[in-house]
Amino acid sequence: MVLNRGGSISAEPRINDRIRVPEVRLVGPSGEQVGIVPLAKALELAQEYDLDLVEVAANARPPVCKLMDYGKFKYESAMKAREARKNQAHTVIKEMKLRPKIDPHDYDTKKGHVVRFLKQGDKVKITIMFRGREQSRPELGFRLLQRLAEDVQDLGFVESNPKQDGRNMIMVLGPHKKKTEAMAEAREAQAARKAERQGAAPAEQEQAAEEPAEA
Numbered sequence: 639m640v641l642n643r644g645g646s647i648s649a650e651p652r653i654n655d656r657i658r659v660p661e662v663r664l665v666g667p668s669g670e671q672v673g674i675v676p677l678a679k680a681l682e683l684a685q686e687y688d689l690d691l692v693e694v695a696a697n698a699r700p701p702v703c704k705l706m707d708y709g710k711f712k713y714e715s716a717m718k719a720r721e722a723r724k725n726q727a728h729t730v731i732k733e734m735k736l737r738p739k740i741d742p743h744d745y746d747t748k749k750g751h752v753v754r755f756l757k758q759g760d761k762v763k764i765t766i767m768f769r770g771r772e773q774s775r776p777e778l779g780f781r782l783l784q785r786l787a788e789d790v791q792d793l794g795f796v797e798s799n800p801k802q803d804g805r806n807m808i809m810v811l812g813p814h815k816k817k818t819e820a821m822a823e824a825r826e827a828q829a830a831r832k833a834e835r836q837g838a839a840p841a842e843q844e845q846a847a848e849e850p851a852e853a
Contacts, residue, residue: 652693653708654681657701665694665704674700730760730817731810736786738766738778749789756793756813759820766807779807787811 652658657677664672664680667687675683684691684705692711695702732755734748755762764786766779783800790811797812813820 661700662703667705733763735765759813759817762811764809768805783809
């Protein structure tokens with residue numbers, strides 16, 4: 639029976655003097671294969687290079703160790719993980735509600751919102767709300783959903799066909815563009831606008847300098 643007396647097990651790899659094996663398979667600073675060497679020799683090389691000896695494959699026989707700047711490696715790994723979290727795309731479902739007898743102006747406004755959502759890479763749940771006698775005319779809602787799907791077909795597709803849900807009729811539109819692509823394009827457009835503004839400012843200053851002062 640084995641008792642856990644030391645608390646949680648660290649996920650950190652063993653480095654330098656914490657490595658307790660007679661020999662290791664050594665990988666050099668540039669990824670070159672040095673071969674199997676005694677641990678003492680590997681530690682000596684690490685000291686010569688002013689680097690750390692890091693165990694990268696503890697279960698190998700013998701364990702694989704690499705010469706590296708472990709502090710720099712940890713920092714770069716943390717930055718990559720942070721960037722990955724920043725760019726992680728979360729699926730978002732937006733919702734747009736319409737009435738079956740919507741007037742043209744309201745329809746155009748609602749359609750504009752749907753277009754914006756699809757361009758951002760988001761799904762859109764379209765809900766047609768029936769009231770009173772409208773519930774006996776489901777074809778009105780169906781035709782309206784078909785019309786909307788056709789109007790935005792360049793940006794999205796019908797992911798879930800129209801279906802009745804109590805007093806409502808629901809359809810889900812999915813974007814052709816992935817969320818990550820939409821985010822990347824948005825960042826590029828923002829950077830382009832910023833560069834354009836910065837480029838316009840010196841031009842305005844130069845024009846102002848060329849204009850003669852009034853007497």
